[in-house]
Amino acid sequence: MIYVLLISSAVFVGVVFYLAKLVVLGLEQKADEDVLKAKDTYGRIIEQKDRSQAEKAKLEREAVEIFTLYDMTRDITRHFDEQGAFNIFLGKLKESVHLEDCRLVHDIDEGFKGGALPSDYAAFILKSKEKKLGALLYKGLEDKDKEKFAILAHQFALALRRLKLYKDIETLALTDGLTGVYTRRYFIERFDEEIKRSGARKSSLAFLMVDADHFKAINDQYGHLTGDQVLKEVANIIRENVREIDIVGRFGGEEFCVVLPDTDPEGSRVVAERIRKSAERKPIRAYDNTVHLTLSLGTAIFPTDGKLLEELMDKADWALYRAKSQGRNCVVAFGSYQNGGASKS
Numbered sequence: 001m002i003y004v005l006l007i008s009s010a011v012f013v014g015v016v017f018y019l020a021k022l023v024v025l026g027l028e029q030k031a032d033e034d035v036l037k038a039k040d041t042y043g044r045i046i047e048q049k050d051r052s053q054a055e056k057a058k059l060e061r062e063a064v065e066i067f068t069l070y071d072m073t074r075d076i077t078r079h080f081d082e083q084g085a086f087n088i089f090l091g092k093l094k095e096s097v098h099l100e101d102c103r104l105v106h107d108i109d110e111g112f113k114g115g116a117l118p119s120d121y122a123a124f125i126l127k128s129k130e131k132k133l134g135a136l137l138y139k140g141l142e143d144k145d146k147e148k149f150a151i152l153a154h155q156f157a158l159a160l161r162r163l164k165l166y167k168d169i170e171t172l173a174l175t176d177g178l179t180g181v182y183t184r185r186y187f188i189e190r191f192d193e194e195i196k197r198s199g200a201r202k203s204s205l206a207f208l209m210v211d212a213d214h215f216k217a218i219n220d221q222y223g224h225l226t227g228d229q230v231l232k233e234v235a236n237i238i239r240e241n242v243r244e245i246d247i248v249g250r251f252g253g254e255e256f257c258v259v260l261p262d263t264d265p266e267g268s269r270v271v272a273e274r275i276r277k278s279a280e281r282k283p284i285r286a287y288d289n290t291v292h293l294t295l296s297l298g299t300a301i302f303p304t305d306g307k308l309l310e311e312l313m314d315k316a317d318w319a320l321y322r323a324k325s326q327g328r329n330c331v332v333a334f335g336s337y338q339n340g341g342a343s344k345s
């Protein structure tokens with residue numbers, strides 16, 4: 001009996017230990033599962049953090065690129081010449097990418113002596129709405145920077161187009177649409193500036209009024225299209241016979257005017273005669289017509305004939321009237337008219 005009880009007790013203890021072991025194993029397995037879950041959760045958190053940091057870094061890079069584009073565009077629009085705009089672009093470009101050289105050209109062949117593009121250079125064509133604006137010639141650009149370079153170059157092309165549009169508008173505002181010389185309004189502004197400059201330097205200045213003789217008859221005989229072509233040619237004749245520093249404008253109708261800085265009475269007479277003779281000798285081809293044209297000119301000198309713009313214009317106009325009344329195709333100087341100042345070859 002005692003033996004049976006001892007066996008029963010041993011079995012009971014064994015069962016208890018077995019059950020306890022099962023419980024412990026279950027707890028250990030659960031603990032392992034909890035650890036694995038925690039590890040997996042931690043891994044996801046780290047992964048999300050890495051993604052967030054990567055996304056943040058990407059957003060920061062994109063923001064820097066956007067601000068670079070904004071700053072570049074803002075700074076470029078402060079310049080109204082291509083070289084100034086390009087210098088701003090080049091500065092921003094070197095802050096963003098690494099390259100050895102970059103230059104702006106209107107045509108690829110003009111970038112280097114001999115015309116050929118060296119093998120170590122590449123060309124980026126600047127276009128806006130399929131219109132070619134020029135090209136960027138560059139070398140030493142790393143592959144990782146090519147996309148960024150393209151973005152900046154496209155932005156520069158847009159800024160360049162705005163500059164060209166501004167120049168076109170400025171040209172329309174300052175120059176006569178038919179003849180290409182200055183408009184009357186802008187010519188008077190320049191004339192006034194030159195009078196002030198001559199006064200400050202105590203130098204002389206000549207003012208010429210030029211009129212196409214019998215222009216109404218040309219219009220009546222050949223029509224206004226031919227008349228317009230004749231006016232274009234008159235403007236060309238004047239420009240061909242003056243210096244680059246001289247100022248040419250269309251006063252109205254068939255009348256033109258010229259300012260000759262640093263020019264005395266004798267110099268103004270020489271220039272006026274050169275213009276008159278050139279027109280007299282040169283037949284004008286206009287469509288199917290050949291027109292022979294002469295010019296009458298009146299001159300006035302600063303400061304001897306007047307110190308104010310209005311005085312000089314009135315006196316040159318008076319001299320021009322005298323030239324017309326004397327038979328046209330001649331030059332009359334206001335200051336010397338009383339001494340026989342009309343000249344004609």
